[in-house]
Amino acid sequence: MIAFLFLISQYFCEEQKNVLLTYFSYTNTTKILAESIANQIRESSNNKLNLTVQQLHVESIPLGWKQSLGLYWNSFRGKDSMHVKELNQDLTSYDAVMVGAPVWWYGTACPVIHWAQTAKIDHLRTKFFFFNMAGGSGNERAFTHLASTMHVTPLETLGITTKTTSPDFLVAQYVNNCLKQLGALSASPLNSQGDKAGEESNEIKNELKKGVEQSKKQIKETFKADPSGKTEEL
Numbered sequence: 001m002i003a004f005l006f007l008i009s010q011y012f013c014e015e016q017k018n019v020l021l022t023y024f025s026y027t028n029t030t031k032i033l034a035e036s037i038a039n040q041i042r043e044s045s046n047n048k049l050n051l052t053v054q055q056l057h058v059e060s061i062p063l064g065w066k067q068s069l070g071l072y073w074n075s076f077r078g079k080d081s082m083h084v085k086e087l088n089q090d091l092t093s094y095d096a097v098m099v100g101a102p103v104w105w106y107g108t109a110c111p112v113i114h115w116a117q118t119a120k121i122d123h124l125r126t127k128f129f130f131f132n133m134a135g136g137s138g139n140e141r142a143f144t145h146l147a148s149t150m151h152v153t154p155l156e157t158l159g160i161t162t163k164t165t166s167p168d169f170l171v172a173q174y175v176n177n178c179l180k181q182l183g184a185l186s187a188s189p190l191n192s193q194g195d196k197a198g199e200e201s202n203e204i205k206n207e208l209k210k211g212v213e214q215s216k217k218q219i220k221e222t223f224k225a226d227p228s229g230k231t232e233e234l
């Protein structure tokens with residue numbers, strides 16, 4: 001009886017874990033991925049997690065070819081050429097931090113690297129999970145890039161490219177594994193993948209397809225407006 005009451009009290013007194021999902025997105029495809037992950041976490045964790053979603057902001061995006069070359073170097077050095085607003089963030093109150101980024105020049109996009117360099121981390125407390133969006137390749141190198149910058153080993157990673165055939169399944173699998181690592185899995189997101197007729201869910205795939213088309217248009221129009229090197233104020 002006492003053991004039963006103890007278990008019941010543990011169940012009700014269990015504290016919510018604090019999770020931060022932070023990401024940067026230039027042309028919004030990482031944003032689509034981040035929002036899908038956040039939605040599935042909310043649906044599958046049954047309020048066991050206190051999830052905060054944060055988009056990293058930059059003051060400007062240098063888009064021209066000259067600045068683009070600068071971005072190449074800066075993405076490796078993590079130089080703050082774009083003025084990230086969330087620098088020196090204190091992450092020590094989070095049990096888990098999920099970091100999402102686009103792949104730039106086979107590394108993690110420089111705004112995320114610069115944010116990571118200045119973030120305050122409790123390496124004993126906080127678990128890390130990474131996810132990336134890439135045009136074609138470079139996800140693995142980008143994960144290594146970010147992990148070495150933060151001096152952490154991510155427990156799970158998810159690398160999606162515009163050519164990934166089943167992003168919906170991979171996102172569900174990623175969320176499933178992250179929630180397991182946090183002891184917060186209530187209903188597996190994998191269960192909603194594929195109906196009885198064996199048809200896969202393609203919601204994220206379709207969103208990403210639209211997002212990629214829009215981002216191509218956005219980049220093309222900006223270059224047309226000023227091919228020499230425009231800085232877009234945000």
Ligand SMILES: Cc1cc2nc3c(=O)[nH]c(=O)nc-3n(C[C@H](O)[C@H](O)[C@H](O)COP(=O)(O)O)c2cc1C
Binds near residue numbers: 024028101
């Ligand atoms: C400066 C820059 C460098 C890029 N470098 C790569 C790369 O090395 N490999 C790759 O697969 N895609 C690369 N891409 C494409 C992006 O990773 C891809 O378009 C991604 O979906 C963008 O994410 P976002 O829409 O969240 O900004 C690059 C894009 C930019 C703007």
